[in-house]
Each structure stands twice: as structure tokens, then as C-alpha cells.
Amino acid sequence: MxxxxxxxxxxxxxxxxxxxxxxxxxxxxxxxxxxxxxxxxxxxxxxxxxxxxTETSVEYVNYNCPDCGAVIITDENTAATFCVYCGNTSIIKSRLSGEFAPSKIIPFKKTKEDAIAAFQGLKKGRHLIPKEFINEKNIEKIMGVYIPFWLFDVTSTGDLQIDATRVNSWTSGDTHYTKTDYFKVEREGSMKFSKVPVDGSVRFEDDIMNTIEPFDYSSLVPYNHAYLSGFLAERYDVSKEDAYKSTEDRTVKSTKEEMLSSALGYASKVVTNCDISLHNDNCEYVMLPVYMVNVKYKDKFYIFAMNGESGEFVGNIPLDKKKSVIMSILLFIIIFVFILVISYVVFKFGGSN
Ligand SMILES: [Zn+2]
Ligand SMILES: [Zn+2]
Structure with a gap:
């Protein structure tokens, strides 16, 4: 329903x-x-x-991609005609069933024109981009997509036991002395992590996200369906539980490093016991704005993605093999002719003296 x-x-x-x-x-x-x-x-x-x-009813529309499994959601007034991830045009439209609304959203601050300009700018200084890559057809496909994210507030409490040493050496007369003191050091502490982000989309590559981050979480606003008009939103497919698990390693590691670095003035430190427990204080399901286009070129996908808030972007671009071969041959000929001319000059004028 x-x-x-x-x-x-x-x-x-x-x-x-x-x-x-x-x-x-x-x-x-x-x-x-x-x-x-x-x-x-x-x-x-x-x-x-x-x-x-005075009263409005919002009905969301759901698009399923049978090829890559992406689930794209938008409002009744916005149409999706292809899958933003794989370009498949036979996506299946249906009424959204179940829960969708995220709690907060960072609305787009950059316009589609900004994204188009950045995409076209990839051409600058790059002569080996295939002609058919940055063309009207692909520019058309740049879409503003809200990417699902989980933001966790986590408190960690830790207890660290360290075997540490302090070394002193001095010389008295002919004798050199080294004195090593051994310490048992214990560190206890608690750390608060605020808004640790985990992306809720399996398809959106982490590398790409890392490149266009950060987002300014202070500009998160309560979600309102009006923000979706003209944009798409991907539905999360990484569950909250799985997302939380992926924060654990990071928070445990930071807590341990922080406690370890607070034990100062030792020549060596060996951790003998580390006990860290985590508490998930809060979790928010949010949407972050990204412009993107996935362009298929010779059976491979190349993604262009732009942070819809800061304008930071990244673009993978293919190399035109034919063009690059021609360029290499041209370069070879130029160098060959150049060497020929130099040799001629050296031979003719250098030899006569
Ligand atoms: Zn797809
Ligand atoms: Zn307005």
C-alpha cells in the first residue's frame, strides 16, 4: 500500500x-x-x-532497476526515465510501499548548471577524451540524486593497559650506562563521536564519496517532501544495523589511538590489554545531495559525481585509444624530425670547423 x-x-x-x-x-x-x-x-x-x-497528501513513486537493483524514489511530479547507476531505461515504476521519509536532508545548493559546467570542464587540457563521452546526450543524464546516509552518534568507553619503558643513558669515566625503567601504564577514557557517516547505498562507490566529501552537517534540515521535487532519491539498501557495524572499527581504533597517545614520555609502548565498549546514542537517516552521471563507454562505467552542497566533484574519464595512438605517432614523428634537423646542423656546421 x-x-x-x-x-x-x-x-x-x-x-x-x-x-x-x-x-x-x-x-x-x-x-x-x-x-x-x-x-x-x-x-x-x-x-x-x-x-x-492547507492540507496535502504526498505520494511517492518508486522506480526499480531490474538490472542493478537500484531503488530510486521521487515525487509524483518528477519522472525518472532511466537508472542513474546503469542507464537501463526499462525501470519499473510503482507506488512506494513502506517507509521512506528520512529524518533530515541537506538540500541542493548547487544547480544543475553548475554540475554541467564542471562535467564539461573535464575536457579542458585533456585531448584524449573520446568525442562521444562529454556530449549532449550524457550531459542530459546528469541528475540530482539524494544519497541515503546513516549518521551515528557514538560514545566509546575504554580501558587500556600498556607496558612502557623509559631509557636513560650516561657515561661516567670509561663506562657507559643504560638504565631502563619499566612501567605498567593504565589509561581510561571516554570519547564522543558525533555524526559518524555511513553511506546507505551499496551502489554508490565509497571512493567517490570520500573524494567529494565533506558535507556540512550543520546545514541538515528536517526532511520535507518539497525538497524532492525535480530530484531523485535513492532508497537505502544498507540496513541501519549493518551500517552501525561498519562504524565500530573506526570508533574503536580512534579511541585506542587517543588513549595510547595520551601516555607521554615513554621510549616504548606495548598494549597488553584493550577494552573498549561502544554505545550508540543516536542514529539519523539523512539524505545528502549529489549530482551524478554514469556514462557507459566500451562496456565500462565512468562516473562523474559532484557534491550538491560544496560543488566538489570527481570524474573518471576514459582514454580514446585511437586518439592516443595517433598522438604517440605524431609525437614520435616530431621528435624524429627534430633529431634529424639537429644532426644535420651539427654535421654540416659542426664538422666544417
Ligand atoms: Zn540500474
Ligand atoms: Zn519557493
Missing amino acids: ARIEKKVLDNRCPRCQAPIEFNPKLGLFKCDYCDGKFTAEELKDMTTEENKV
């Missing part, structure tokens, strides 16, 4: 119909979605009878 959210919304943006809130800093009603700013008076004047929506 489709999940229907009913929300009572008092104010809507006269320009884009997104819910609008009063911004105390600006002293205006500001639409976070289209950036429109309105005074209370303007808001009243511009809102027509027809636009006065």
Missing part, C-alpha cells in the same frame, strides 16, 4: 509552492527551496485562492 503523508501546511511559497518559513535573521519569509524572500504582506498578496493549500 502506498504510504500517504498528510501534513498541515499553513504557508506556502507563492513562487514554488514549497512550504515557507519565517526567517528571523532576515526578517522575511524565506523559501529554502527556491530562495525566494517575501514580506508577510507580499506573501498575502501573492498567494491566490487556488494556491492556498
Whole structure:
């Protein structure tokens, strides 16, 4: 069954119909979605009878890719015509069943034009990119996709036992002395980790995400379906439990390193016992904005991805083999001719003296 959210919304943006809130800093009603700013008076004047929506029901649409298994979600007014991961055009549309709404979202701050400019910019200084790679057809396919993430707040409590040494050496007369003191050092501590991110998408490569990070988590806002309009969202396929497990190694390692580094002034340190327990204080399911396009070239996928907040981007690009062979031959000919000319000059003028 489709999940229907009913929300009572008092104010809507006269320009884009997104819910609008009063911004105390600006002293205006500001639409976070289209950036429109309105005074209370303007808001009243511009809102027509027809636009006065007091209640709305949101129905999400679900697209399943039979090829790669991606599940893409969007609202009724936005259509997905191909799979953002594998380009498959026979994706299956259905009403969304079950839970979707994340708790928070970082809305897109960069426009699609920014993403297109960055994608086209990949060509600069690279002459070996195949002509058919950065073309209109692929530019068309750049999509703004909200990638699912889990953010964990974790408290770690640890107890570390260390065998440590301190070494002193000195010389008295003809004799050299070395004195080694042995210590049993114990360290206890607690650390708080805030918003440890784990991506909830199996398909979105971690390497790519690491390159375009960080996201500014302070710009997370409560999720509202209005942010989805014109964008897609991927549904998580890494469960909260599995995601949490992948934070454990990182938090345990950091806690251990922190405790170990607090034992100062020793020549050697050997950990004999390490006890670290973790507590998951909080978990949030959030959506982070990424522009991306996966371009298939000679049976291989090349991804271009851009952080929809900061504009940081990464692009894998293929090399045109034919072009690179031609370039090598050209380079060879140029060098060959150059050497020929030099030899001729040296022979002719160098030899006559
Ligand atoms: Zn607006
Ligand atoms: Zn797919």
C-alpha cells in the first residue's frame, strides 16, 4: 500500500509552492527551496485562492532497476526515465510501499548548471577524451540524486593497559650506562563521536564519496517532501544495523589511538590489554545531495559525481585509444624530425670547423 503523508501546511511559497518559513535573521519569509524572500504582506498578496493549500497528501513513486537493483524514489511530479547507476531505461515504476521519509536532508545548493559546467570542464587540457563521452546526450543524464546516509552518534568507553619503558643513558669515566625503567601504564577514557557517516547505498562507490566529501552537517534540515521535487532519491539498501557495524572499527581504533597517545614520555609502548565498549546514542537517516552521471563507454562505467552542497566533484574519464595512438605517432614523428634537423646542423656546421 502506498504510504500517504498528510501534513498541515499553513504557508506556502507563492513562487514554488514549497512550504515557507519565517526567517528571523532576515526578517522575511524565506523559501529554502527556491530562495525566494517575501514580506508577510507580499506573501498575502501573492498567494491566490487556488494556491492556498492547507492540507496535502504526498505520494511517492518508486522506480526499480531490474538490472542493478537500484531503488530510486521521487515525487509524483518528477519522472525518472532511466537508472542513474546503469542507464537501463526499462525501470519499473510503482507506488512506494513502506517507509521512506528520512529524518533530515541537506538540500541542493548547487544547480544543475553548475554540475554541467564542471562535467564539461573535464575536457579542458585533456585531448584524449573520446568525442562521444562529454556530449549532449550524457550531459542530459546528469541528475540530482539524494544519497541515503546513516549518521551515528557514538560514545566509546575504554580501558587500556600498556607496558612502557623509559631509557636513560650516561657515561661516567670509561663506562657507559643504560638504565631502563619499566612501567605498567593504565589509561581510561571516554570519547564522543558525533555524526559518524555511513553511506546507505551499496551502489554508490565509497571512493567517490570520500573524494567529494565533506558535507556540512550543520546545514541538515528536517526532511520535507518539497525538497524532492525535480530530484531523485535513492532508497537505502544498507540496513541501519549493518551500517552501525561498519562504524565500530573506526570508533574503536580512534579511541585506542587517543588513549595510547595520551601516555607521554615513554621510549616504548606495548598494549597488553584493550577494552573498549561502544554505545550508540543516536542514529539519523539523512539524505545528502549529489549530482551524478554514469556514462557507459566500451562496456565500462565512468562516473562523474559532484557534491550538491560544496560543488566538489570527481570524474573518471576514459582514454580514446585511437586518439592516443595517433598522438604517440605524431609525437614520435616530431621528435624524429627534430633529431634529424639537429644532426644535420651539427654535421654540416659542426664538422666544417
Ligand atoms: Zn519557493
Ligand atoms: Zn540500474
